[in-house]
Amino acid sequence: MPADPPATALVDLIAQGQRSFSGLQLAGHDLSRLDFSGCTFADCTLSDADLRGSTLTDTRWTSCRMAGAKLMAIDGVDAQFHNCDLSNTDWTRSRLNGSTFSQSKLTGANFAASTFIGADFRQCRLVSALLPAISFRRKTLDHLDFSDAELTGCDFREAIFDGCSLRGASMRSCRFEGADLRGCDLGPLKLNEAAILKGAAISKSQATELLRGLGLLVL
Template sequence: MLADQPATALAEQFAQGQRSFTGLQLAGSDLSRLDLSGCEFADCNLTGADLSAATLTDTSWVSCRMAGAKLASIDGVDVRLHNCDLSNTDWTRARLNGSKFSQSKLTGANFAACTFIGADFQECRLVSALLPTISFRRKTLRHLDFSDAELTGCDFREAIFDNCSLRGASMRSCRFEGADLRGCDLGPLKLNEAAILKGAAISKSQATELLRALGLLVL
């Protein structure tokens, strides 16, 4: 355990071959450009830490506090994050191919200009997150809250929504052909927003609510 040790101690322990860390207290630390590939972190505090351009390939993060952390331009291929607080994190230009986010809080996270081939989100809170042009095509999306998120240009073709929310999300230029939205809270939609859902499957109750929101009488 390296609790309360400075970032330099983490780098030294890594260089000595240690790959598993529990209880690290690194809030606000500068960890930029470190190579931490293959490491496992549990119950660590990296709130506001700077991991910009770090190599986090094949790392595992469980129950870590990382709100406000800078993860811009990281190499995060095959990174796994479970039950973490990732609120307001900055992932701009990160490479996240094969990454897995589960049961984590990503409110306000910025994923602009990231690469996401094979990435997966499950049971995550993505309220007000910035997720432009990401492909969710043919994925089963479980318990994802995209409320008020920026989803411009995302590809949801043939995706299945299971207990998800798109309430208030910005969906300009999104594609939903073949998507199953019956398990999704669409919220109130305007006419131009409803047109984006062309080709998607919705339930009868969703159709009724949509027509009512558009000012039509359902008899």
């Protein structure tokens, strides 16, 4: 499928050497299989845009509105997203090694089958996000809201949770040995869910709340 006119104009500008863009209005446009390597985008709108198969290596995205964008199978190595709305974006099978997501909204984002070696999330809302089998080992998790997220198979060993939430998250087959969960809202847990936290450090107040959630009377 040929690129639509706005995409063609953008490609032409990049070919001419322009690498910085601000205020672009590309909501719903076809930007698939394009090369944006090294480009910087600020205050741009790409809601529901199609970026499937595109190259986003070493790109910078600041205060961009990208809710619902299709980002499947992209090469996003070393890409940085700051203060962006990335709600309900689909990153299935993408390469995101070394990428950074900071102060961004990722509610409902789908990262299934993506690679995250060296990637980092900071102060992000990941409510109901799909983040299966991602390694957060030995990372300091800074104000990440994993409420109701799908975290099956994630590795949290020796991670430090600071201002985070795991309330309602699916944590099947997760590993928490050596993790510090004292700065995390665990919410009510069932007995089988509590067993997953074996080897993690929790506070006395969290332990009390956990026992109450299991139906035990704490005196």
